[in-house]
Structures are given as structure tokens and as C-alpha cells.
Amino acid sequence: MLTTKRNQYLAQGFLLVFSLLWVFPIVGMVLxxxxxxxxxxxxPRGFFSWPETITLDNFRNALEQGEMVQHWIVTFAVxxxxxxxxxxxxxxxxxxxxxxxxxxxxxLLMLFTAGNLLPPQSIIQPLFQIYNRIPIPEIPFISESxxxxxxxxxLILIHVAFQSGFCxxxxxxxxxxxxxxxxxxxxVDGAGVWRQYWQIVMPLTRPALAALATLEFAWIYNDYFWAxxxxxxxxxxxxxxxxxxxxxxxxxxxxxIAAGSLIVVLPTVLIYLVLRRQFISGLAVGAQK
Amino acid sequence: xxxxxxxxxxxxxxLVRGKNVSRRSMLKGSAAxxxxxxxxxxxxxxxxxDTEAGTEGGGSIEPGNASGALxxxxxxxxxxxxxxxxxxxxxxxxxxxxxxxxxxDHNTFQENINTILQAGEDDVLTWFAGFRxxxxxxxxxxxxxxxxxxSISGLGxxxxxxxxxxxxxxxxxxxxxxxxxxxNSKKLWSEKGYTEPKTWDELLGLADDMAAGGITPFAMxxxxxxxxxxxxxxxxxxxxxxxxxxxxxxxxxxxxxxRVRQVFTNWEQLLPYSQEGGNGRTWQEAATDMENGxxxxxxxxxxxxxxxxxxxxxMDFFNFPEIDSxxxxxxxxxxxxxxxxxxxxxxxxxxxxxxxxISTAEAQDAYLGVDPSVVASNSGADTSVYNDLQRKSxxxxxxATGIAQFLDRDTIPDFASACGDVIAEFIEDPSKIDGLxxxxxxxxxxxxxxxxxx
Numbered sequence: 001m002l003t004t005k006r007n008q009y010l011a012q013g014f015l016l017v018f019s020l021l022w023v024f025p026i027v028g029m030v031l032x033x034x035x036x037x038x039x040x041x042x043x044p045r046g047f048f049s050w051p052e053t054i055t056l057d058n059f060r061n062a063l064e065q066g067e068m069v070q071h072w073i074v075t076f077a078v079x080x081x082x083x084x085x086x087x088x089x090x091x092x093x094x095x096x097x098x099x100x101x102x103x104x105x106x107x108l109l110m111l112f113t114a115g116n117l118l119p120p121q122s123i124i125q126p127l128f129q130i131y132n133r134i135p136i137p138e139i140p141f142i143s144e145s146x147x148x149x150x151x152x153x154x155l156i157l158i159h160v161a162f163q164s165g166f167c168x169x170x171x172x173x174x175x176x177x178x179x180x181x182x183x184x185x186x187x188v189d190g191a192g193v194w195r196q197y198w199q200i201v202m203p204l205t206r207p208a209l210a211a212l213a214t215l216e217f218a219w220i221y222n223d224y225f226w227a228x229x230x231x232x233x234x235x236x237x238x239x240x241x242x243x244x245x246x247x248x249x250x251x252x253x254x255x256x257i258a259a260g261s262l263i264v265v266l267p268t269v270l271i272y273l274v275l276r277r278q279f280i281s282g283l284a285v286g287a288q289k
Numbered sequence: 290x291x292x293x294x295x296x297x298x299x300x301x302x303x304l305v306r307g308k309n310v311s312r313r314s315m316l317k318g319s320a321a322x323x324x325x326x327x328x329x330x331x332x333x334x335x336x337x338x339d340t341e342a343g344t345e346g347g348g349s350i351e352p353g354n355a356s357g358a359l360x361x362x363x364x365x366x367x368x369x370x371x372x373x374x375x376x377x378x379x380x381x382x383x384x385x386x387x388x389x390x391x392x393x394d395h396n397t398f399q400e401n402i403n404t405i406l407q408a409g410e411d412d413v414l415t416w417f418a419g420f421r422x423x424x425x426x427x428x429x430x431x432x433x434x435x436x437x438x439x440s441i442s443g444l445g446x447x448x449x450x451x452x453x454x455x456x457x458x459x460x461x462x463x464x465x466x467x468x469x470x471x472x473n474s475k476k477l478w479s480e481k482g483y484t485e486p487k488t489w490d491e492l493l494g495l496a497d498d499m500a501a502g503g504i505t506p507f508a509m510x511x512x513x514x515x516x517x518x519x520x521x522x523x524x525x526x527x528x529x530x531x532x533x534x535x536x537x538x539x540x541x542x543x544x545x546x547x548r549v550r551q552v553f554t555n556w557e558q559l560l561p562y563s564q565e566g567g568n569g570r571t572w573q574e575a576a577t578d579m580e581n582g583x584x585x586x587x588x589x590x591x592x593x594x595x596x597x598x599x600x601x602x603x604m605d606f607f608n609f610p611e612i613d614s615x616x617x618x619x620x621x622x623x624x625x626x627x628x629x630x631x632x633x634x635x636x637x638x639x640x641x642x643x644x645x646x647i648s649t650a651e652a653q654d655a656y657l658g659v660d661p662s663v664v665a666s667n668s669g670a671d672t673s674v675y676n677d678l679q680r681k682s683x684x685x686x687x688x689a690t691g692i693a694q695f696l697d698r699d700t701i702p703d704f705a706s707a708c709g710d711v712i713a714e715f716i717e718d719p720s721k722i723d724g725l726x727x728x729x730x731x732x733x734x735x736x737x738x739x740x741x742x743x
Contacts, residue, residue: 038597041577065368128404145410228401232362232410234393245394248367250592251573 033058033259040255058259066242066260067235072267075221075238077141077152082159083216087209090164094171095197099183109172115165124229127158131230150232158230159220167212174208175201210278218268239264349440352646355639356385361628362411363390364398373659374415380655381646386639406430412634413643418451418625419694420538422461424701425629426454432630433458437641441648443667447692451625461629462644464653465663468682469519469622469695470606472587472594474579477504478605483585489527489555489612496562499585507559508587509567510575511716514709517567518696520559520588521712522622524552527612531620531691538699540737544730550722555612557719568713576600590624591678592662604678608685620691623682624698625666704736 032040032047034054043049062068093112097105131149138144143151178201186196202209224240231237246253246260272279365374371392378388391411398405398415405414406425416422425431431454438449438459452461473483481502486492496506511517525534529548536542537549564575564584576596578584580603587593588609594601611618628647634640646652650669657665661676664683672683686692697705711725 041573042581128407132408145408149408150410228397229404232391232393232405232408234363234366234391237393237397241394241397244396245366247394247396249370249395250590251367251595252571 029258030262032255033262035255037253037255058253058256059263062242062246062256062260062263065256066245068239068242068260068263070235071237071239071242074152074236075240078155078159078227078238079217079220082156082163082220083213085156085160086163086167086216087212089160090167091171091202091205091209092197093164093168094175095201097168098172098175099180099196099201109169112165112168115162116169120162120225128229144233144236149230150236152236154230155226158226159223163216163219167216170212171205171208174205178204207278210275214272214275214279217271221268348436350437350641350645352642353383355383355636355642357636357639358387358389359413359636359639359643360411361388361390361643362398362405362414363392364395364415366392366394366398369660369662373656376659377647377652377655380651381643383639383642386636386642388643403430406631409631409633409635411631412636412640413628413630416461416627416629417694417698418448418461418463418627419698420700421694421698421702422452422629423454426456426458426460430632431460432632432634432637432640433460434462434630434641434644435459437462437644437648440645443650443669444648445668448625448666451692451694452627461627462648463625463627463666464647465627465656465665466623466625466686467591467663468685469523469588469590470608470682470685472579472589472591472604472606473585474582474603475605476603477582477585485607486610487618488610488614492610493558493562495585496559500562504582505564505578505584506562506586507564508575508579508584508589509564509716510570510572510589511567511713512569512571512574514568514706514713515697516572516575516589517712517716518705518709519590519622520556521552521708522693522696523588523609524556524612525549526620526691526693527609527616527618528552528555530616531693534620534693535691535699538693538696540700540704540733540740544726544733549726553715553719553722553726556715557722560716560719563716567716590622591682594678595662606678606681617690619689620693621685621689622695623686623689623692624695626663627666701736701740704733707732707736 028047031051034056035051036053036055036057039051039053040047040049090112093108096102097109102108128149131154132147134148135146136143136148136151136153138146141152143153145151148154148157182200182204183196186200191200221238222240223238227238227241234241243257243260243264246257361374361378363371363374365371374390378390381388393401393405402414402416402425405411407430422431435458438452441462444463448463449459452459452463454460477483481499481504483495483498486495499506509517522534525537528551529537533542533548537544543549564570564578572589572593573596575584575587576589576593579587579593580597580600591606594604608618608621628644630637630640630644648667650665650667650671653665653667653670654674657663657670657674657679661674661679664675664679664686665672672680675683693699696708699705700708707729711729714725715722
């Protein structure tokens with residue numbers, strides 16, 4: 001009895017220490033975001049000093065200097081179609097590999113999974129050259145360069161290509177847990193393949209889709225690599241580039257960057273809060289079979 | 290790997306004399322201006338597409354003929370330089386050309402210059418003179434602008450040399466530069482009665498005085514592993530001279546040479562006088578220490594003044610003193626920024642006209658009117674608006690017999706970062722230097738061999 005109590009104290013103490021370790025830098029960042037640069041730079045204790053001035057100036061400047069609204073529009077124009085398309089296409093693949101037995105089921109699934117393991121950096125040079133040679137019609141905002149390179153379409157496509165592997169893997173595992181009898185019953189009632197997919201399986205897959213949507217949103221939203229290589233117009237870069245815009249050539253205001261980071265992270269946090277319940281139930285996706 | 294593109298001491302000397310060349314109004318008659326450097330052997334074969342008939346050498350640019358859209362890819366993403374470029378563009382005299390600026394933040398721009406050049410979406414790009422320009426010119430990624438140079442006046446031979454690639458053609462137009470020197474706080478120095486040291490012994494003597502007075506003599510910042518490259522550059526130029534420095538950067542001298550070792554021996558003498566833990570300190574933190582009077586001297590670019598308004602008021606600087614009287618103290622780092630053209634621009638005619646315009650005093654006055662932290666490259670630029678720091682920078686560069694571009698601009702990028710690693714390890718533990726230099730020399734051989742074969 002005594003030992004379990006002592007163990008409990010130990011465990012609580014351990015958790016307390018580690019949660020403080022985690023929270024400490026985040027609190028520091030939030031605090032410094034509200035403080036003017038001069039205050040932290042001139043104080044011998046720097047960021048560890050007690051705040052005297054609390055101001056929203058850093059947030060205002062970050063929005064303005066990082067041209068965040070402009071870059072957010074670009075980001076959402078990429079993230080939303082890319083995320084929707086990824087989930088749509090990979091749920092179709094997942095549906096067919098989990099519902100129908102086909103010779104190449106395993107091979108197909110392996111191909112998709114293996115694609116996940118490929119580091120994107122390894123294909124960037126050929127991809128850039130390919131993109132540079134594919135002409136597409138010039139549409140303002142969407143594809144001003146007249147090529148796949150430099151267009152938002154190109155960016156969306158590469159996200160779909162790279163993200164669908166993981167999504168297919170997760171969704172097919174989830175769909176395998178749904179009873180086959182549902183489909184059989186639907187078939188008996190005369191439902192075609194599309195109807196089985198769209199009206200029977202997809203609604204049941206919602207927790208997995210929500211979990212994936214949260215993850216995909218965060219991943220595509222945070223992308224910097226693809227955007228920077230495939231887009232040449234400074235104005236067409238996504239929100240992640242705004243943060244780099246905040247550091248000067250020689251001079252960097254850390255407090256401003258802290259404020260900028262808080263602004264940039266906001267949508268991801270909001271999406272997580274909105275989809276939190278599904279996210280947690282979706283975390284167990286494919287865990288039991 | 291020739292060093293043809295670097296301004297030699299003699300060429301910089303001519304740059305100084307270039308000041309006597311009277312300023313011409315580039316935008317009116319340029320036929321006469323075309324003759325200024327047309328006799329140069331560099332221009333023998335130019336082969337540009339819009340060669341004007343009847344001019345010597347490779348032809349020249351006739352301003353006012355171009356029309357259509359022109360995009361300038363810019364890394365001037367900080368507020369002030371960005372506004373300054375906008376002012377330059379607004380003052381472009383040819384209204385038939387529709388200019389637009391594509392600004393990318395400078396880090397991203399720098400890391401992606403290769404893809405930016407290959408995409409060729411912009412016609413003209415901001416960039417750096419010297420090796421960094423030559424590097425891409427030699428790969429065929431830049432457009433030859435020798436014909437623009439034949440119309441340029443007011444830029445000395447040193448600037449021309451810093452714009453010339455291995456094939457003897459020009460690929461760059463210098464716009465402005467800034468200098469590296471030892472910065473100090475006017476307030477602290479007048480309070481304590483410190484005076485500018487002219488020799489190495491005086492420098493060490495001054496450091497002793499400062500240390501005795503409880504002031505750390507030298508600020509030391511090296512976050513990002515670039516600030517201390519400046520210290521290596523200047524010590525090498527003072528210890529071994531400008532030519533040796535250029536050869537060392539160009540890969541033709543050995544890093545295990547005793548002369549290189551001597552640079553680090555000298556440097557080791559400064560380390561006890563320097564702030565500790567330099568590798569973790571940003572340049573701003575060290576600048577703030579100088580502003581607060583806890584350090585006495587700070588070798589850095591004049592951009593140190595941008596740390597705060599108080600700093601801009603209080604900062605002064607002086608040339609790094611001589612170490613060897615046979616070598617003197619007239620070489621320094623003064624990185625030049627400017628513009629280059631992509632290999633096949635959508636609008637070559639307008640691009641060249643813009644590049645010619647960028648070289649003029651008019652364009653540079655427009656730039657400096659907004660951003661007073663740099664010095665104009667054109668000798669005809671209006672120096673009456675210069676502040677003290679600018680005037681001093683210009684004097685320093687004009688008196689220099691050798692101008693280096695800074696270590697990370699003067700050599701192959703991969704090799705520059707290898708040098709940065711060695712310098713960072715050296716300031717941490719100077720006793721390791723022999724092993725570090727031996728490794729670095731091996732790396733040099735490998736990196737330069739790759740570069741030569743590509």
C-alpha cells in the first residue's frame with residue numbers, strides 16, 4: 001500500500017518536472033512575443049527578465065512585415081484542395097484494396113507505403129526539371145508562369161502525390177475493420193460500387209478521415225521545402241515563408257519572430273481543437289484488427 | 290580557377306583614379322561613353338544579340354529603345370532596402386518599360402539561386418560581385434552583359450574586375466558596398482581617452498588598457514559561423530597581404546602553409562582579450578554589449594550600426610591596424626552588391642537598359658536616398674548626402690589597394706562553410722588548429738577538384 005502511494009508520488013513528480021520542461025520554452029516564447037525587442041536585448045538577463053511592457057506591436061508588425069494575409073491566401077489555396085484531393089483519392093484506393101480481393105492488392109499497398117519512405121529531397125532535381133518542361137495554360141494567381149513549375153497546381157499535385165501513400169495505408173487498415181457484411185447487405189439491396197463506397201463505407205470512416213485531415217492540414221500547411229523549390233514568385237510562397245521574411249539580412253528581432261510564429265501556428269491549433277474528438281478516436285485507427 | 294576576376298591592388302589603385310573621370314549623363318548620349326572602356330581587350334568578342342552597329346568593341350546600349358515588361362528578382366526583403374529599390378525602379382527614365390519587382394526573402398533567395406536561375410522567370414536578379422557571380426557565369430546560367438559595360442561610366446576597374454568571369458566577359462553590375470572595420474563606441478572611447486591603434490603592438494597595448502579598466506577589449510560573435518570569417522580575412526590580409534589572401538581563397542595556396550599558421554598564431558594573441566563563448570553569440574548581442582560599454586572594439590561590417598538608433602548615433606570605426614609594415618593596412622573586406630541577368634531573359638533589351646541605369650549615379654542616388662547604410666559604387670554619386678559612417682567607408686574603400694568580398698563570397702560555397710567550421714572550432718579551442726588546418730587542406734583539394742571538373 002505504502003509503495004504504491006510512493007510510486008504514485010514519484011510518477012506525479014516525474015510528470016510535473018517533464019511537463020514544466022515542455023511548457024517552459026513555450027511560455028518564454030509567448031512572453032517574448034508580447035515584449036519589445038529593446039527590453040529583452042538591453043536587459044542583462046535577456047528573456048529571463050521580468051516583463052515591464054506588454055504590447056501587441058510585434059503581432060501587428062509580423063502581420064505587416066511578413067505580408068501574412070497574402071501568404072495565407074496562397075497557403076489555403078494549396079492546403080484545402082490538396083488535403084481534399086488526397087483524402088478523396090486515397091480513400092478510393094483504400095476502399096478497393098480493402099473490399100475487393102485482387103492479385104496486386106498487397107503489391108499496390110506496398111507501393112503506396114514505400115512511397116512514404118522516399119525522402120522528398122531525393123527526387124527534387126528531376127522533379128524540378130520535369131515541372132520546368134510541362135506547359136499549362138496561364139491563369140492569374142493559379143499558374144502565372146505558364147508552366148507546372150511556379151504554379152499552385154504543381155504544388156497541389158506534389159502534395160497529393162506525397163501524402164496519398166500514408167493516407168491510403170491508414171484508411172485501408174481502418175476500412176478492413178468495418179464488417180464485410182455491410183457491403184454484402186448493400187449489394188443484396190442493389191447498391192452499386194460507388195454507392196457502397198460513398199454511402200456505406202465513407203460515413204463509417206469519418207473518424208479516420210478527421211484524424212487524417214488534422215494531420216494532413218498540419219503537414220501541408222507547414223510545408224516549406226516544396227514551395228521554395230517549385231515556386232519562384234516571392235508573392236506566391238506559402239505562409240511558412242513569412243517567418244523567414246521576418247528575419248532581416250543582418251538584424252533579427254527574436255521577439256518579432258516569436259509573435260510571427262504564434263500567428264502562423266494559430267490555424268493548425270484551431271483545426272486541432274475543432275476536430276479534437278475525432279482526432280483522439282482516430283488515433284486508435286488500425287490499432288485493433 | 291584563375292583569379293582574373295578579382296580586383297588586384299593595381300586595379301583598385303586605378304579605381305581610386307577612376308574618381309577623376311568626369312561623370313557623364315548616361316541616359317542622354319551614350320555613344321561617347323561607349324568608348325570609355327571599349328578599348329579593353331575584354332570586349333574583343335562580345336557576341337551579344339543586340340549589338341548596335343557602329344560602336345567599337347562589342348557594342349553599347351542605347352537607352353530609351355527598350356519596351357515591354359521586365360521583372361527584377363530581388364533579395365532585398367528588409368523594409369529599408371526594399372523601399373530603396375522601389376525608389377530606384379520608380380525613377381527609371383524609360384516609361385515604355387513596365388518594371389515589376391519579385392521580392393523573395395534574402396535567405397530563401399540565396400539558398401535557391403540555382404533554381405531561380407534555371408527557372409529564368411525573372412530577367413534581372415540582385416546578387417553579389419566576385420566569386421559568387423563568376424560561379425554561376427561559368428556554368429552558363431547568366432547572361433553576358435559586356436555591352437552594358439561598354440556603356441558604363443563612373444565605375445572603376447576594380448568594380449569591373451569584380452564583375453568579370455573566367456571568360457573575360459562581364460556578368461554583373463555593382464550597385465553599392467559596405468566595409469568591414471573595427472567598430473567602437475564614441476562615447477566610451479572619449480570617456481576613457483582611447484585612441485586609434487595604428488600597429489599590432491598598439492592594438493594589443495590598447496587591449497591591455499581596456500582589460501585593466503574592466504572592459505572586454507574585443508567583442509566576439511559567431512552565431513551562424515560567419516561573423517568570425519571577417520576576422521580571418523583581415524588577419525590574413527594584414528599578415529600575408531591581399532594577393533596571398535585571394536590565392537588562398539581561390540584554392541591555389543595551401544592551408545598547411547606556415548603563412549596561414551601565422552594568421553592563427555596572431556589570432557591566438559587576441560583570443561584572451563575577446564568575449565568568451567563567441568560561437569553562441571549573435572552579432573546583435575555583441576553589438577548591444579558594445580552599446581552598453583562592456584566591450585571596447587568590435588570587428589564587423591558597418592551594418593553593426595543598424596542594431597539600434599542609439600548605436601547608429603554612437604558608432605564610429607577605424608581601419609584594422611597594420612601587422613607587418615612591409616604589407617601595410619590598406620586591404621579590407623568590402624562586399625559589393627549589385628545585379629546580374631539570367632542566361633536567356635524574356636526581355637533582354639530592357640534588362641540591359643535597366644542594368645545600365647543601375648550603374649548610374651542617378652539610380653544610386655535614388656537608392657541611397659532611402660537606404661543610407663551603404664556606399665554607392667558610381668564615383669559620380671552624390672556624396673554630399675553621406676553621413677559620417679558612409680563618408681568614412683567610402684574613404685576607406687577608395688584608399689584601399691585590395692578589396693576582398695568576404696570569405697563566404699570569395700570562394701566556393703561548400704569550401705566557405707568548411708572554413709567557417711574550422712574557425713568556429715579554433716575559437717573554441719585554439720590548440721587544435723594544426724589538425725584542423727590539415728583537414729581543411731584536404732577538403733580544399735577535394736572541393737576544388739570537383740569544382741574544376743564540373
